[in-house]
Amino acid sequence: MSTPNPLQGAQFVLAAHRISQLPADQGAEVAFAGRSNAGKSSALNALTGHRGLARTSKTPGRTQQMVAFSLPPSARHDARQPAVDMRLIDLPGYGYAKVPLEMREHWRLEIDAYLHQRRSLCGLVLIVDIRHPLKEFDRTMLQFCFATALPCHVLLTKADKLSRGQAAQALAALRRQFAGEGLHATVQVFSSSAGTGVEEARQAVMTLLRQPREGAHQDRER
Numbered sequence: 571m572s573t574p575n576p577l578q579g580a581q582f583v584l585a586a587h588r589i590s591q592l593p594a595d596q597g598a599e600v601a602f603a604g605r606s607n608a609g610k611s612s613a614l615n616a617l618t619g620h621r622g623l624a625r626t627s628k629t630p631g632r633t634q635q636m637v638a639f640s641l642p643p644s645a646r647h648d649a650r651q652p653a654v655d656m657r658l659i660d661l662p663g664y665g666y667a668k669v670p671l672e673m674r675e676h677w678r679l680e681i682d683a684y685l686h687q688r689r690s691l692c693g694l695v696l697i698v699d700i701r702h703p704l705k706e707f708d709r710t711m712l713q714f715c716f717a718t719a720l721p722c723h724v725l726l727t728k729a730d731k732l733s734r735g736q737a738a739q740a741l742a743a744l745r746r747q748f749a750g751e752g753l754h755a756t757v758q759v760f761s762s763s764a765g766t767g768v769e770e771a772r773q774a775v776m777t778l779l780r781q782p783r784e785g786a787h788q789d790r791e792r
Contacts, residue, residue, distance in 0.1 A: 624660055696711050700759065
C-alpha cells in the first residue's frame with residue numbers, strides 16, 4: 571500500500587518578477603533551484619503528483635520568474651505544531667545561454683536577495699543531473715546553504731539514464747565529495763519518469779517545511 575502524497579493538491583499561486591511580488595513572507599516554504607536543463611519542472615510535477623503544475627519544455631530556460639505554489643491544508647497538519655501556510659517556490663532555471671545577459675543578471679541578483687532575505691524559507695532542494703559533475707551554480711548554492719545554515723536536499727535527477735550500479739556509484743561519489751569539502755547537504759538518486767526516489771524526496775521536502783529555522787534567519791539578514 572502506497573503512502574499518501576503530502577504534496578498532492580499543490581496549486582499555482584503567482585509568478586513573480588521580483589521578490590517583493592511573492593506571497594506574504596510568513597509560514598514556511600521550500601525553494602527549488604537548478605540549472606535550466608537539470609529536470610527541475612519534471613521533478614516538481616512528480617513530487618506533487620500534478621503532471622502539469624510546473625511547465626516543462628524541450629527548450630531549457632522556460633522558468634524565467636519565481637513561481638509560487640501553495641500546499642493544501644492537509645500538508646500543513648502536524649499535531650505537534652500549529653498550522654502554518656506552506657509553499658513551494660520554483661526559482662528560475664540558471665545557466666541557459668539563450669537567456670539574455672541582462673535577464674540572467676537580474677535573476678542572479680533576485681535569487682541572491684531571495685535567499686538572503688526571505689524569512690519563511692526553510693530549505694532548498696537543489697536539482698542536479700546525475701550524469702554530470704557539479705557546476706559552478708551548484709557549488710555556489712551548496713556553499714551558500716552551508717554558510718547560512720540553510721538545509722539543502724540534492725536530487726540527482728535523470729537516474730533512469732544510468733544503470734542502477736552507475737547511479738549508486740554517482741551517489742556515493744557525491745557524498746564523498748561533500749564530506750571532503752565540508753558541505754552538509756543530504757542527497758539522493760531521483761528519476762521523475764521512472765518514479766525512482768519520488769516518495770523519499772517528498773518526505774525530505776516535508777521535513778524541510780516542518781523544521782523551525784529561527785536561528786538561521788539572523789544569519790541571512792546580516
